[in-house]
Amino acid sequence: MKVMRAREWAFPIAPVRREVRRATPELDEGKPPVLFVPGFGHGAWVFAEHWLEHTADRGFPAYAVSLRGHGDSAKAPKATLRAYAHDVAQVAASLPRRAVIVGHGAGALVTAHALARYPARAAVLLSPVFGGAGTALRNPMLSLPALFGGGLRLPAGQLFSRELPANAARGYAARLGRASTRAQWQLLRGRTPQPPVGDPPVLVVGSPDDRIVSDTALRRVARGYGGAPLLFPGMGHDLMLDTRWREPIDAILDWLEKSA
Amino acid sequence: MTYSAGYGDPESGGPATAWRDGWPVYDRSGTVCVIGAGPSGLTAMKNLKEQGFGVDCYERDTSVGGAWNWRHDRSPVYASTHLISSKPFSQFPDFPMPDSWPDYPKHSQVLEYLEHYADHFDLKPHIWFGTEVVKVEPAEGERWDVTTRSTGGYGGERIHRYAAVVIANGHNWSPKRPEYEGLEDFKGEVIHAAQFKDAAQLRNKKVLVIGAGNTGCDIAVEAAQQAARCWHSTRRGYWYTPKYTLGRPADQVNDLMLWLKLPLRARQFLAHRTLKSTVGDLTRFGLPKPDHKIYETHTIVNSQLVYYLGHGAVSPVGDVARFHRNSVELKGGEVIEPDLVVLATGYHPSFDFIDGNLLGVDASGRPRLAMHAFPKRQPTLAVAGLLQPDSGLFPLVHWQMVAFARMLRVREAAPAKAVAVQRRLEAELDRRWTTAKVKDSTRHWFEISHTTYLKAIQRLLDELSLEGAK
Ligand SMILES: Cc1cc2nc3c(=O)[nH]c(=O)nc-3n(C[C@H](O)[C@H](O)[C@H](O)COP(=O)(O)OP(=O)(O)OC[C@H]3O[C@@H](n4cnc5c(N)ncnc54)[C@H](O)[C@@H]3O)c2cc1C
Ligand SMILES: NC(=O)c1ccc[n+]([C@@H]2O[C@H](COP(=O)([O-])OP(=O)(O)OC[C@H]3O[C@@H](n4cnc5c(N)ncnc54)[C@H](OP(=O)(O)O)[C@@H]3O)[C@@H](O)[C@H]2O)c1
Numbered sequence: 236m237k238v239m240r241a242r243e244w245a246f247p248i249a250p251v252r253r254e255v256r257r258a259t260p261e262l263d264e265g266k267p268p269v270l271f272v273p274g275f276g277h278g279a280w281v282f283a284e285h286w287l288e289h290t291a292d293r294g295f296p297a298y299a300v301s302l303r304g305h306g307d308s309a310k311a312p313k314a315t316l317r318a319y320a321h322d323v324a325q326v327a328a329s330l331p332r333r334a335v336i337v338g339h340g341a342g343a344l345v346t347a348h349a350l351a352r353y354p355a356r357a358a359v360l361l362s363p364v365f366g367g368a369g370t371a372l373r374n375p376m377l378s379l380p381a382l383f384g385g386g387l388r389l390p391a392g393q394l395f396s397r398e399l400p401a402n403a404a405r406g407y408a409a410r411l412g413r414a415s416t417r418a419q420w421q422l423l424r425g426r427t428p429q430p431p432v433g434d435p436p437v438l439v440v441g442s443p444d445d446r447i448v449s450d451t452a453l454r455r456v457a458r459g460y461g462g463a464p465l466l467f468p469g470m471g472h473d474l475m476l477d478t479r480w481r482e483p484i485d486a487i488l489d490w491l492e493k494s495a
Numbered sequence: 496m497t498y499s500a501g502y503g504d505p506e507s508g509g510p511a512t513a514w515r516d517g518w519p520v521y522d523r524s525g526t527v528c529v530i531g532a533g534p535s536g537l538t539a540m541k542n543l544k545e546q547g548f549g550v551d552c553y554e555r556d557t558s559v560g561g562a563w564n565w566r567h568d569r570s571p572v573y574a575s576t577h578l579i580s581s582k583p584f585s586q587f588p589d590f591p592m593p594d595s596w597p598d599y600p601k602h603s604q605v606l607e608y609l610e611h612y613a614d615h616f617d618l619k620p621h622i623w624f625g626t627e628v629v630k631v632e633p634a635e636g637e638r639w640d641v642t643t644r645s646t647g648g649y650g651g652e653r654i655h656r657y658a659a660v661v662i663a664n665g666h667n668w669s670p671k672r673p674e675y676e677g678l679e680d681f682k683g684e685v686i687h688a689a690q691f692k693d694a695a696q697l698r699n700k701k702v703l704v705i706g707a708g709n710t711g712c713d714i715a716v717e718a719a720q721q722a723a724r725c726w727h728s729t730r731r732g733y734w735y736t737p738k739y740t741l742g743r744p745a746d747q748v749n750d751l752m753l754w755l756k757l758p759l760r761a762r763q764f765l766a767h768r769t770l771k772s773t774v775g776d777l778t779r780f781g782l783p784k785p786d787h788k789i790y791e792t793h794t795i796v797n798s799q800l801v802y803y804l805g806h807g808a809v810s811p812v813g814d815v816a817r818f819h820r821n822s823v824e825l826k827g828g829e830v831i832e833p834d835l836v837v838l839a840t841g842y843h844p845s846f847d848f849i850d851g852n853l854l855g856v857d858a859s860g861r862p863r864l865a866m867h868a869f870p871k872r873q874p875t876l877a878v879a880g881l882l883q884p885d886s887g888l889f890p891l892v893h894w895q896m897v898a899f900a901r902m903l904r905v906r907e908a909a910p911a912k913a914v915a916v917q918r919r920l921e922a923e924l925d926r927r928w929t930t931a932k933v934k935d936s937t938r939h940w941f942e943i944s945h946t947t948y949l950k951a952i953q954r955l956l957d958e959l960s961l962e963g964a965k
Contacts, residue, residue, distance in 0.1 A: 236897075236953075236956055237953075238588075238894055238949045238950075238952055238953040238956065239946070239949055239950060239953060240588070241750050241753050241754035241946070242754050243583065244583040244584060244746075244747065244750045245747050245748075245750040245751035245753075245754050246747075246751075247582065247583045247747070250594030250595065251594070321591075324591055325591055325593065325594055328590050328591050328593075328615070329593060330615070331614060331615065332614070332615060332617065333615055333616055333617070352588070352589060352591075353589055353590070353591075354545060354589050432589050433545050433589070434545070
């Protein structure tokens with residue numbers, strides 16, 4: 236646990252306008268709020284497609300934030316990983332009750348950093364991209380441009396399974412944006428997040444057929460949190476947009492009902 | 496001994512399992528008792544709960560927030576109070592204040608923040624409002640018997656037995672009142688700053704403010720705008736730090752220097768230079784020259800006092816010699832005629848519900864605690880928030896309570912280790928947690944540097960780590 240944070244105190248993150256989408260259950264059953272954190276290039280909309288409503292239907296107040304520079308949040312071309320993690324902690328702390336955080340892709344890494352600054356009730360890391368050299372080597376064509384200031388390229392074929400109709404996949408891919416160059420660099424550098432505060436249970440979810448996150452990478456992240464990943468074979472990286480989106484979210488909510 | 500988790504209901508604590516002086520004692524087994532639901536009590540509860548302890552909190556008022564709830568009779572906060580520490584230093588380190596709030600939030604926002612914290616972490620079901628702790632006594636097995644009754648003394652007393660106690664009763668509510676010759680015969684009005692709530696109390700009066708802590712300076716600034724006249728009496732010269740320097744909140748600049756690892760002397764030099772180049776030499780307004788370097792008295796953060804001195808709206812005067820029927824005589828012999836005297840002379844700590852010896856309280860009322868929190872030979876007792884930091888209090892008390900909860904856990908899991916840590920803490924009982932040579936004044940009993948203190952906490956937490964011990 237890191238107590239001295241002189242740098243963070245001396246240089247607080249600048250406030251920005253943030254997009255937060257929500258879906259609330261008709262009846263408050265006292266279940267914890269669930270905050271979804273999209274990955275690089277993705278906005279809150281990726282969760283608004285299916286998962287937000289579905290989560291609310293199952294009685295959990297559901298929220299999704301767009302990290303700065305993504306979706307309808309304010310532009311932030313110089314954002315750092317710390318600024319993204321700040322966005323997550325800000326939204327989590329604003330919720331009425333202690334929240335569960337669900338981060339996807341590089342958003343899972345952002346979530347892991349946020350967990351060191353906010354004691355989440357539980358966390359779920361979906362298809363986590365924890366960066367480091369492995370990520371770059373596995374996806375050289377995706378990550379090389381990032382090193383030279385371009386975007387991490389995320390073509391539709393890499394993100395979805397073949398089950399998703401091609402025009403839907405193209406439609407989604409067309410809506411993708413990009414994270415800041417600095418944050419991409421930081422992702423590739425892959426600094427290990429500080430340990431979570433408040434000792435939350437952490438679940439890692441992914442697909443062995445994910446073309447961005449290897450099976451080994453998935454297991455490594457899960458092992459770091461003392462468990463094994465929950466796998467959904469046949470699905471693509473963007474689990475929440477794929478045709479079988481219902482299966483992983485139901486499994487996650489079942490897990491939450493048991494553990495949070 | 497095992498600690499229980501989950502909600503407790505002290506009212507349905509089952510049948511009495513012990514007796515004390517003929518009264519039944521209800522055993523709350525592994526539950527920890529927290530006295531007070533101000534910021535310190537709230538973070539104590541949150542962190543104990545987080546580490547699996549059951550908690551019962553007693554709060555003599557009817558709501559949370561402590562000092563920051565200005566509806567509370569004993570709140571020292573007045574209508575214009577804003578934080579003096581900027582947001583990064585004023586928030587709990589795991590619960591940020593909203594981005595939409597200003598650098599220096601107002602007291603009502605701090606209260607809102609604390610209420611939100613209590614709801615977010617579901618603390619309110621553990622708090623017994625309108626219930627005062629009147630006695631805390633040791634029981635066998637390093638446990639504690641806590642006697643409570645309704646605030647105001649209605650109804651009977653009840654005794655519960657706890658595994659541990661956190662005293663979070665605050666130290667800014669019991670007024671420190673200086674004695675002056677002739678004060679009883681003075682015909683004007685004399686109040687302590689604790690009774691000052693709103694600038695309207697000063698309107699069109701001739702006001703003398705005594706004391707230049709942050710309270711005295713704030714009130715002098717209010718008087719400059721509202722009163723017919725304002726004298727500000729100080730018994731020494733001070734450094735008045737503005738809220739902003741070099742384009743950012745002053746405390747962030749200070750921590751920038753700390754981050755750059757500048758030693759204290761260099762920081763003092765730079766701070767003196769910065770002040771000199773902005774507000775200049777204050778003796779030109781008739782203020783005494785400071786008898787100390789900056790950081791050697793509790794930091795005053797006030798941009799407006801110097802401004803009003805420069806407008807002649809505040810007249811600086813020296814220490815008070817004595818009171819007469821219609822006037823006040825100053826040490827230089829000058830006589831002034833205020834209608835209202837505000838004693839902004841600070842507050843005393845007060846622990847009237849516990850035997851002072853348990854806290855090492857000396858004749859002057861000063862407790863002797865390791866890291867201002869952990870009493871000697873009482874491993875299941877802690878005092879939360881008894882600090883006067885050069886920054887905000889909330890992060891410090893948060894970490895104190897993370898450490899205390901851990902200490903209780905380690906006592907269970909690795910008793911020998913807990914004893915060793917306790918010994919080490921006791922060996923440093925008289926250490927001061929600041930590198931500056933602070934002036935000898937009762938107001939500096941608990942003066943600390945946040946960096947020195949947090950480094951000590953880091954060391955303590957590392958010692959208490961159970962990794963590898965299990
Ligand atoms: C004017 C003013 C401005 C300040 N500004 C700042 C600032 O900018 N930044 C900062 O960090 N700090 C500031 N402080 C310091 C302030 O005291 C702390 O921020 C904080 O309120 C201390 O919290 P606490 O919980 O320790 O004590 P308190 O807030 O005093 O709370 C103690 C609680 O315990 C209860 N209690 C006491 N005795 C008993 C009993 N026997 N039984 C049951 N309940 C009991 C009280 O009712 C109260 O609710 C300021 C103080 C003052 C006076
Ligand atoms: N956020 C805010 O805006 C804010 C506002 C007010 C207070 N606070 C905090 O609240 C706490 C209490 O502050 P405070 O200002 O009430 O008290 P304080 O810091 O104890 O200041 C008391 C002042 O009165 C003087 N004094 C004490 N006894 C005296 C005596 N017998 N004769 C003459 N002068 C005497 C002291 O002088 P010496 O220096 O000579 O001892 C000092 O100037 C502090 O932590 C402070 O930072 C914060």
